[in-house]
Amino acid sequence: MSSFLAAFRGRVLLSRAYGVEARRWMSVRPEEVASTSTARRRKVTIQYLNQLRKAGTPITMVTAYDYPTGRACETHGVDITLVGDSLAQVCLGYDSTTRLTLDEMIHHCRAVARGSKSPFLVADMPFGSYHVNTDEAVRNAIRMVREGGVEGVKIEASFEGVEIIRKLTSIGIPVMAHVGLMPQRHTFFSGYRVQGRTAACALEIAQGARALQEAGAFAIVLEAIPRLLGMYITKQLDIPTIGIGAGVHTDGQVLVWDDLMSVWGGHKAKFVRQFGDVKSAVESGLKGYTKAVRERSFPDDAESYSMPDEEWEKFLKLAQQEGLRGAGDHS
Numbered sequence: 001m002s003s004f005l006a007a008f009r010g011r012v013l014l015s016r017a018y019g020v021e022a023r024r025w026m027s028v029r030p031e032e033v034a035s036t037s038t039a040r041r042r043k044v045t046i047q048y049l050n051q052l053r054k055a056g057t058p059i060t061m062v063t064a065y066d067y068p069t070g071r072a073c074e075t076h077g078v079d080i081t082l083v084g085d086s087l088a089q090v091c092l093g094y095d096s097t098t099r100l101t102l103d104e105m106i107h108h109c110r111a112v113a114r115g116s117k118s119p120f121l122v123a124d125m126p127f128g129s130y131h132v133n134t135d136e137a138v139r140n141a142i143r144m145v146r147e148g149g150v151e152g153v154k155i156e157a158s159f160e161g162v163e164i165i166r167k168l169t170s171i172g173i174p175v176m177a178h179v180g181l182m183p184q185r186h187t188f189f190s191g192y193r194v195q196g197r198t199a200a201c202a203l204e205i206a207q208g209a210r211a212l213q214e215a216g217a218f219a220i221v222l223e224a225i226p227r228l229l230g231m232y233i234t235k236q237l238d239i240p241t242i243g244i245g246a247g248v249h250t251d252g253q254v255l256v257w258d259d260l261m262s263v264w265g266g267h268k269a270k271f272v273r274q275f276g277d278v279k280s281a282v283e284s285g286l287k288g289y290t291k292a293v294r295e296r297s298f299p300d301d302a303e304s305y306s307m308p309d310e311e312w313e314k315f316l317k318l319a320q321q322e323g324l325r326g327a328g329d330h331s
C-alpha cells in the first residue's frame, strides 16, 4: 500500500472513530495541536507520530509508573510515555507481569497521567484483562481510558488480537500492538526468548504484524526479534514500529525506565543499554544520609528552626512550674 493510501485510510479510520471534531483537529499542524480546543491538549498525537515516521525521525518511548517519572518524560521531550506492565516487576516486586491486576495498573496510570500532559500516553492492558472475550476487553480498555486517563492501550497479541483491535479502534480507543517476544506468555515459552529466528517463525510474525495494522493498530512494538526482521517489518508496514531488542532500523525505540536509568537490579536483557546511573546516585545518597545522621552532622542549624532566647527562658520557667522534666533537668 502506498503511504498516501495508508495515510488516507488511517484518516478515514480515525475520523470514523472520533467524528467530525477529529477531522478538523487532524488537519492542523502538530505544533498547533497544543493550542486547539481538544480536551487533553497533547503535543504528541497519532498524526504527529506518523509524521515522525515519514520524516525518518526516530520516535522515543519510555516507561513510567508514577507521577515523577511521568513529569520527567514530559519535561525532557519523550514522544510516547508507556505505563508498561513491567510495572509488576520493577515497581511492585512481583516475579512476573502476569500477576498484575487491572486495578493496580489503573492506579499507576492515574499517577502518570497527572504528571504527563504532552507525550502520547499509552498503557499495557494487564494479562487477563483482554483475553476472555472482546466485550470484556472493551470494558477493561474503557476503564483504562476513563479511570486511568490514558489515551491508548497496548496489547500483546498476534493474529488473535485482530478482533479486539478492530473493536477498540472502532469505538475510538487507539491500540498499540506488541508482537515478537510477549512477556505475558513467558510460562508457555519457558522463558523470555528471542522470537523469529527461523524463516517460518519470522514469516508468522511479519504476517501477524500486517494483520494487526489492517485491524487498525496505530503503532506496533517489536520485542526481541532479529534486527533484519525488525527492518523488514518496518519497511512493510505503514504504521510506526517501536523496537525493544529489534535493531536500529525500527521507527522508534522503547526501554524500561529502570533499565535505562540503572535502577533495576534484576536480570538485564541483551537489548538494555544503561544511559543513566540512578543506582549509584541512590547508593551515595543513602550512604551519605545514614552516615550524617549517625554522626549528628545532620541536621545543622540552617536545617532546623530557632526561637527567641527570651521565649525559651520563659518556657523553661513555665515548664518547671508545671513540673515537666526537660533540658538539663534529667538528674
Ligand SMILES: Nc1nc(=O)c2c([nH]1)NC[C@@H]1CN(c3ccc(C(=O)N[C@@H](CCC(=O)O)C(=O)O)cc3)CN21
Binding pocket: 085, 086, 089, 090, 097, 181, 183, 192, 193, 194, 224, 256, 258, 259, 264, 267, 268, 269, 270, 271
Ligand atoms: N526491567 C525490565 N525490563 C524489561 O524490558 C522487561 C521487564 N523488566 N519485565 C517485563 C518484560 C520482560 N522482558 C524481558 C525479559 C528478559 C529478556 C531476556 O533476557 N531475553 C534474553 C533472550 C535470550 C535469547 O533468547 O537468546 C536476552 O538475553 O536478551 C527479554 C525481555 C521485557 N520486559
Ligand SMILES: CC(C)C(=O)C(=O)O
Binding pocket: 063, 083, 084, 085, 086, 087, 124, 221, 244, 254, 255, 256
Ligand atoms: C518494554 C515495554 C515494551 C513493555 O511492554 C513494558 O514495559 O511492559
Ligand SMILES: [Mg+2]
Binding pocket: 084, 085, 086, 124, 183
Ligand atoms: Mg509490557
